[in-house]
Amino acid sequence: MSDDDWRGVMVIGELDGDQLATCTLELLSKAREVTDRLGGRLTCLLVGEDADAAGEEAIHHGADRVLVDGTPHDGFQAGPLVQPLARLIADRRPEIVLLSATDLGRDLAPMLGARLDTGVANECVDVDLDVSDRKLLAKRQVFGGQLEETLTTPHARPQIASLKPGAAREGFPDEMRFGDTETIDLDLGSAPSIEDTLPAQAPAIETADTLVVGGRGVSTEAWSALEELADEIGAGLGATRAAVHGGRADEDLLVDATGRSAQPELYLGFGVFGAFEHVMAVEDAEWLAAIVRDEEAPIVDRADWALVTDPAQAARELRELVAEDR
Known part of the structure; x- marks a missing residue:
């Protein structure tokens, strides 16, 4: 042909x-x-x-x-x-x-x-x-x-x-x-649905209105605080390359220029350093908030709002505030 x-x-x-x-x-x-x-x-x-x-x-x-x-x-x-x-x-x-x-x-x-x-x-x-x-x-x-x-x-x-x-x-x-x-009829009647083969999913990284992202500044032990926050506020959950390589998150949560890009209305970065490839992937976020320990982290200069504190503790407190307000 x-x-x-x-x-x-x-x-x-x-x-x-x-x-x-x-x-x-x-x-x-x-x-x-x-x-x-x-x-x-x-x-x-x-x-x-x-x-x-x-x-x-x-x-x-x-x-x-x-x-x-x-x-x-x-x-x-x-x-x-x-x-x-x-x-x-x-x-x-x-x-x-x-x-x-x-x-x-x-x-x-x-x-x-x-x-x-x-x-x-x-x-x-x-x-x-x-x-x-x-x-x-x-x-x-x-x-x-x-x-x-x-x-x-x-x-x-x-x-x-x-x-x-x-x-x-x-x-x-x-x-x-x-x-x-x-x-048309593609004869899909027998094609299995993913509904019963996968657990309930958080909003997709690419389409989430709010995106919670964890970086190297959040330890493996504290990562659950980000998962609980994302679940409480109905946000997507992502991770930087450092967090993925550090074993804190799976590869499919990677947010960077070679992984997934995102355009959330609100980006909440916890312990994110601000590597170039990650910042490029979220540069279209309408509002970028960074919660970090290191005030010299590059993401602080790019953020619309930044807080220097323990990222995991901030995630826990934010989740509690949202839960109390429901």
């Missing part, structure tokens, strides 16, 4: 209730830019009981066509989705497939690449286009965000990339846009 058989861009969307997830709104904005330069149509795939209701929103945010599978679910695992999505992509032949680098997207992208025998650029901070040979330029940060690499898939199609949530700006909806909605 030649490259000429593949045209257009497909976004694998995600839902938040009966609306598009923020990461999908961001992805559609970037995908619209790429499609306008590349030519062809922008297709958005939505799966879920409320997918049909979100279809119009996808069109207003740039999609030309929305593919809707109304299979009810509480969150699919990536594995069972691979084969039906690969069949769909092979049938529709989009030149570029874009996903959000969420828990699902990070797993799904390389699985699709293996199934479709094509290249994948995962956890990108931006994507661009070389129009001369219709090549996607997928940009990733490496070495703690100090360097940027550009990945391409020059020969195989489709070109697949996942974009970190927060890496693109959500566009403004155009309620005068019109597009097509097509109901």
